[in-house]
Amino acid sequence: xxxxxxxxxxxxxxxxxxxxxxxxxxxxxxxxxxxxxxxxxxxxxxxxxxxxxxxxxxxxxxxxxxxxxxxxxxxxxxxxxxxxxxxxxxxxxxxxxxxxxxxxxxxxxxxxxxxxxxxxxxxxxxxxxxxxxxxxxxxxxxxxxxxxxxxxxxxxxxxxxxxxxxxxxxxxxxxxxxxxxxxxxxxxxxxxxxxxxxxxxxxxxxxxxxxxxxxxxxxxxxxxxxxxxxxxxxxxxxxxxxxxxxxxxxxxxxxxxxxxxxxxxxxxxxxxxxxxxxxxxxxxxxxxxxxxxxxxxxxxxxxxxxxxxxxx
Amino acid sequence: xxxxxxxxxxxxxxxxxxxxxxxxxxxxxxxxxxxxxxxxxxxxxxxxxxxxxxxxxxxxxxxxxxxxxxxxxxxxxxxxxxxxxxxxxxxxxxxxxxxxxxxxxxxxxxxxxxxxxxxxxxxxxxxxxxxxxxxxxxxxxxxxxxxxxxxxxxxxxxxxxxxxxxxxxxxxxxxxxxxxxxxxxxxxxxxxxxxxxxxxxxxxxxxxxxxxxxxxxxxxxxxxxxxxxxxxxxxxxxxxxxxxxxxxxxxxxxxxxxxxxxxxxxxxxxxxxxxxxxxxxxxxxxxxxxxxxxxxxxxxxxxxxxxxxxxxxxxxxxxxxxxxxxxxxxxxxxxxxxxxxxxxxxxxxxxxxxxxxxxxxxxxxxxxxxxxxxxxxxxxxxxxxxxxxxxxxxxxxxxxxxxxxxxxxxxxxxxxxxxxxxxxxxxxxxxxxxxxxxxxxxxxxxxxxxxxxxxxxxxxxxxxxxxxxxxxxxxxxxxxxxxxxxxxxxxxxxxxxxxxxxxxxxxxxxxxxxxxxxxxxxxxxxxxxxxxxxxxxxxxxxxxxxxxxxxxxxxx
Numbered sequence: 071x072x073x074x075x076x077x078x079x080x081x082x083x084x085x086x087x088x089x090x091x092x093x094x095x096x097x098x099x100x101x102x103x104x105x106x107x108x109x110x111x112x113x114x115x116x117x118x119x120x121x122x123x124x125x126x127x128x129x130x131x132x133x134x135x136x137x138x139x140x141x142x143x144x145x146x147x148x149x150x151x152x153x154x155x156x157x158x159x160x161x162x163x164x165x166x167x168x169x170x171x172x173x174x175x176x177x178x179x180x181x182x183x184x185x186x187x188x189x190x191x192x193x194x195x196x197x198x199x200x201x202x203x204x205x206x207x208x209x210x211x212x213x214x215x216x217x218x219x220x221x222x223x224x225x226x227x228x229x230x231x232x233x234x235x236x237x238x239x240x241x242x243x244x245x246x247x248x249x250x251x252x253x254x255x256x257x258x259x260x261x262x263x264x265x266x267x268x269x270x271x272x273x274x275x276x277x278x279x280x281x282x283x284x285x286x287x288x289x290x291x292x293x294x295x296x297x298x299x300x301x302x303x304x305x306x307x308x309x310x311x312x313x314x315x316x317x318x319x320x321x322x323x324x325x326x327x328x329x330x331x332x333x334x335x336x337x338x339x340x341x342x343x344x345x346x347x348x349x350x351x352x353x354x355x356x357x358x359x360x361x362x363x364x365x366x367x368x369x370x371x372x373x374x375x376x377x378x379x380x381x382x
Numbered sequence: 383x384x385x386x387x388x389x390x391x392x393x394x395x396x397x398x399x400x401x402x403x404x405x406x407x408x409x410x411x412x413x414x415x416x417x418x419x420x421x422x423x424x425x426x427x428x429x430x431x432x433x434x435x436x437x438x439x440x441x442x443x444x445x446x447x448x449x450x451x452x453x454x455x456x457x458x459x460x461x462x463x464x465x466x467x468x469x470x471x472x473x474x475x476x477x478x479x480x481x482x483x484x485x486x487x488x489x490x491x492x493x494x495x496x497x498x499x500x501x502x503x504x505x506x507x508x509x510x511x512x513x514x515x516x517x518x519x520x521x522x523x524x525x526x527x528x529x530x531x532x533x534x535x536x537x538x539x540x541x542x543x544x545x546x547x548x549x550x551x552x553x554x555x556x557x558x559x560x561x562x563x564x565x566x567x568x569x570x571x572x573x574x575x576x577x578x579x580x581x582x583x584x585x586x587x588x589x590x591x592x593x594x595x596x597x598x599x600x601x602x603x604x605x606x607x608x609x610x611x612x613x614x615x616x617x618x619x620x621x622x623x624x625x626x627x628x629x630x631x632x633x634x635x636x637x638x639x640x641x642x643x644x645x646x647x648x649x650x651x652x653x654x655x656x657x658x659x660x661x662x663x664x665x666x667x668x669x670x671x672x673x674x675x676x677x678x679x680x681x682x683x684x685x686x687x688x689x690x691x692x693x694x695x696x697x698x699x700x701x702x703x704x705x706x707x708x709x710x711x712x713x714x715x716x717x718x719x720x721x722x723x724x725x726x727x728x729x730x731x732x733x734x735x736x737x738x739x740x741x742x743x744x745x746x747x748x749x750x751x752x753x754x755x756x757x758x759x760x761x762x763x764x765x766x767x768x769x770x771x772x773x774x775x776x777x778x779x780x781x782x783x784x785x786x787x788x789x790x791x792x793x794x795x796x797x798x799x800x801x802x803x804x805x806x807x808x809x810x811x812x813x814x815x816x817x818x819x820x821x822x823x824x825x826x827x828x829x830x831x832x833x834x835x836x837x838x839x840x841x842x843x844x845x846x847x848x849x850x851x852x853x854x855x856x857x858x859x860x861x862x863x864x865x866x867x868x869x870x871x872x873x874x875x876x877x878x879x880x881x882x883x884x885x886x887x888x889x890x891x892x893x894x895x896x897x898x899x900x901x902x903x904x905x906x907x908x909x910x911x912x913x914x915x916x917x918x919x920x921x922x923x924x925x926x927x928x929x930x931x932x933x934x935x936x937x938x
Contacts, residue, residue: 119742119919122745122746124742124745124746124919125919140746141749144746144747147746149742149743149746150743151739151742151743151746153739153742154739155737155738155739155740156738156740157396157734157735157738157740158734158738159396159399159400160396168388168392169743169747171388172385172388172389172744172747172748173747213743216743217743
């Protein structure tokens with residue numbers, strides 16, 4: 071799987087003075103599920119649009135499935151945009167067949183696939199319903215199906231989970247897994263870290279148009295310090311003196327005044343700290359050591375930018 | 383190309399499948415036919431009978447007026463009877479079809495209803511109509527016509543009178559013949575204002591008008607007494623043996639009282655008949671033969687309209703020529719309506735695609751050019767469907783209502799379709815459509831809502847209204863400065879050249895503007911394509927004009 075489904079080199083996009091994307095390099099191996107993470111306004115959608123050759127980059131080169139423009143291989147690409155919308159007056163099955171048709175599938179096959187997909191993902195009864203009669207979530211599912219009905223090798227899903235209830239989020243995860251099993255390369259962007267964590271092989275973190283991280287989830291987790299949270303009758307200094315502890319922060323919590331976050335050295339074992347606490351007679355009311363989640367990674371790496379973006 | 387055709391097919395299907403589209407299309411012929419019926423109804427049934435009284439203190443006019451009004455009524459009833467017979471005639475009695483090509487061009491003045499009726503009375507003789515005035519007057523005529531009529535003909539409904547004179551009310555409290563005209567008017571005012579009502583056949587009706595003719599109104603017109611001349615103390619100036627009174631010497635005028643100022647039909651009729659009666663009586667008083675005068679007045683020099691552009695020996699201008707000359711006005715109108723209608727569809731669904739964000743998915747599958755081409759073609763097909771439906775429904779209606787009128791329209795239609803106007807229409811429709819459609823498409827691409835689009839539509843409408851304003855004038859001076867200048871402005875070429883089409887425009891104008899129109903179309907498609915490509919993905923405020931220029935230059 072050394073072949074690259076997508077490669078971006080030094081890609082930038084400027085809108086006048088606004089630098090939406092700055093010299094981004096991305097390499098997505100064929101068959102990977104690649105998470106595209108970043109706060110609002112980070113440049114995710116612009117990057118995706120450039121990958122699809124809907125907008126031209128100001129600088130840099132893009133290669134999609136070996137072609138210089140996604141339009142050259144558009145029959146092999148599936149795309150679900152961030153903001154969802156469909157022709158309101160069209161039937162669900164017709165829309166799926168229409169978009170598959172635009173991707174080069176012949177009429178008959180397109181129709182058959184439309185019905186198959188609708189049935190497989192629980193929309194059989196709505197196949198001949200007009201889009202305007204469907205709920206928002208159902209419409210969104212139809213749109214996802216429309217973007218993959220031509221069985222693309224390379225799928226780009228921009229925020230596929232937004233607006234879906236938990237059940238349908240699960241269905242969406244299944245769709246992505248099914249696609250991956252069928253051999254497709256998938257890029258999807260999301261705000262919901264748990265989805266990325268469950269599904270992705272690799273993630274790309276982007277903020278303010280700049281790439282911040284690109285790698286596997288394990289690699290990402292190593293990016294942030296190892297932490298232990300404990301509740302103890304002990305002062306800051308006493309905890310700081312424990313072996314392997316780099317930093318101690320009081321957790322701001324109205325209910326508990328005795329909650330502490332301990333940042334521990336890389337390689338240090340949480341187990342070791344627990345034992346030392348016992349040995350030193352520190353009374354622990356709780357001891358919590360969790361692997362950092364992708365959420366922690368996200369907040370740690372781009373939290374500041376995200377808050378700024380929100381203020382803007 | 384395959385993609386463009388798929389987009390076109392979807393675009394066509396989406397519009398052609400909606401009920402609204404077909405209702406919108408069929409509304410046009412229905413409205414046109416409806417308008418004809420409504421006009422007819424307004425002219426006949428909707429106008430109430432006008433009741434009036436005449437106070438004739440001279441005693442010389444009332445009977446003549448009544449007789450004249452009766453004759454006019456009888457003549458108009460008779461012409462209703464003639465068309466009733468014509469409509470219900472058996473096939474073998476139907477006359478020869480009207481051939482517009484050989485029928486001399488008619489004079490518009492001949493269509494005036496009153497002139498027509500007067501001529502009918504004169505030609506057929508007053509006696510013929512006298513018999514028809516009374517109720518049951520038509521019975522004999524209907525019986526005579528019966529054998530020629532089809533079984534389903536039914537009864538002839540004698541039209542009602544639109545004007546009806548009433549005897550004066552008994553409770554005026556004055557003697558109308560001797561009282562001063564102003565006193566008579568004063569006594570009648572409560573009736574004219576609707577405060578009191580008149581009785582007709584036991585039913586109350588409102589008095590519509592009153593005509594008061596003062597006793598001395600026309601005496602000065604009488605011939606001068608034997609031996610008197612202008613210099614012998616006669617009041618007023620005398621010219622050609624007729625006195626003209628001025629200033630204080632003028633007799634009191636005839637008074638026409640009516641609260642309704644808008645409907646002047648009765649006034650015109652009464653006035654015309656008063657003058658007619660005055661002249662008739664003066665002829666008699668001066669010993670002039672009335673019949674002779676009438677005969678002389680009927681005299682007319684034979685006159686023909688000829689067109690030097692027509693084939694030798696067939697230069698006479700026929701009714702068909704006149705229709706052909708004026709038909710472009712109708713074509714321009716249809717052209718304008720249909721282009722507007724389909725181009726707005728394009729505007730609406732572009733905005734729909736944009737505001738629904740469908741556009742992004744589309745653009746990941748097709749190029750902006752393919753999308754634009756597909757939309758233009760799809761909606762062009764919709765436009766052609768619309769025109770064909772109009773033609774088909776018109777044909778269907780003519781076939782369904784096979785009647786003399788329908789035959790006349792069929793003749794008219796064949797005159798128009800046989801000419802070169804139809805190919806010209808299709809040519810100008812397509813090129814005009816592509817020009818305006820690309821503008822609308824560009825506008826749609828930069829707007830997120832219809833509301834935003836309306837700001838741009840304002841100026842476009844101002845530009846588009848010009849051909850409608852000039853539509854009626856251009857055929858009168860088809861090669862004048864206005865027509866020529868407008869022809870060379872590509873935005874107006876389709877309409878103005880269509881307008882001039884029947885008048886054989888010079889080859890230079892005809893082909894020159896056509897070539898220019900083709901190039902203008904290409905340029906417009908290119909320009910609007912650039913705007914479309916950039917605008918379609920843009921969100922937020924529509925761009926400023928300066929920004930648009932930037933898009934055109936850079937194309938990013």
